[in-house]
Amino acid sequence: QKEVEQDPGPLSVPEGAIVSLNCTYSNSAFQYFMWYRQYSRKGPELLMYTYSSGNKEDGRFTAQVDKSSKYISLFIRDSQPSDSATYLCAQGAQKLVFGQGTRLTINP
Amino acid sequence: DAGITQSPRHKVTETGTPVTLRCHQTENHRYMYWYRQDPGHGLRLIHYSYGVKDTDKGEVSDGYSVSRSKTEDFLLTLESATSSQTSVYFCAISEKDYEQYFGPGTRLTVT
Numbered sequence: 001q002k003e004v005e006q007d008p009g010p011l012s013v014p015e016g017a018i019v020s021l022n023c024t025y026s027n028s029a030f031q032y033f034m035w036y037r038q039y040s041r042k043g044p045e046l047l048m049y050t051y052s053s054g055n056k057e058d059g060r061f062t063a064q065v066d067k068s069s070k071y072i073s074l075f076i077r078d079s080q081p082s083d084s085a086t087y088l089c090a091q092g093a094q095k096l097v098f099g100q101g102t103r104l105t106i107n108p
Numbered sequence: 109d110a111g112i113t114q115s116p117r118h119k120v121t122e123t124g125t126p127v128t129l130r131c132h133q134t135e136n137h138r139y140m141y142w143y144r145q146d147p148g149h150g151l152r153l154i155h156y157s158y159g160v161k162d163t164d165k166g167e168v169s170d171g172y173s174v175s176r177s178k179t180e181d182f183l184l185t186l187e188s189a190t191s192s193q194t195s196v197y198f199c200a201i202s203e204k205d206y207e208q209y210f211g212p213g214t215r216l217t218v219t
Contacts, residue, residue, distance in 0.1 A: 006150070008148075032205055032206040034206060036210075041213075042208045042212065042213075043112075043208065043210035043211050043212050044151070044198070045209075046207055046208065046209065049206045049207070051206070054155055070171050075179065083203055088150060090151075093205040093206070094139055094158065094202070094205060095153055095156065095158060095166065096151075096208065097153075097167075098150045098151040098152070100148060100149060100150035101150050101177065
């Protein structure tokens, strides 16, 4: 079993929809959880991070960690075509463990 | 790409040849990392460095070596390239635990 599991999709939704991306993790030792966004043929870029459990909001994006169920979520409100990308969740400190990424397409 | 360059950006090489990929940063960050990205596997850590001449293995280090003689440069060497090492290689840097910044990637094909 991989330490961080993520549904690879692909996920396709209409513009303006609320998007929910999810990961599960197995190792409870690490407290930092990150979401990266990766456009095609580009390097990943850090979108958000959370420490321990709870929610963190940044504009249209909300990251959520539920430690009781070992669930990591990213919500995108009012989704835009420019949000079309692969989203990767990660856990850890220096040595990050990544999920395999979910490919998201927002259709105009 | 946060002051990170990777060279070469594309390389095709033959099985059995040595290959060196270079990562260069202008941010003076302490930590540097090499990852590979493959379909179905996501990003996997190969090696990382926590200072000049200080390196450690990651999840998929077999067949790879690294060196860091200066803060700004982190080299990844494939001693004898194999087809299974065909991948996209990303360098990353960080100063804090949770903030890693990635370079543009190197596409390596081993024929």
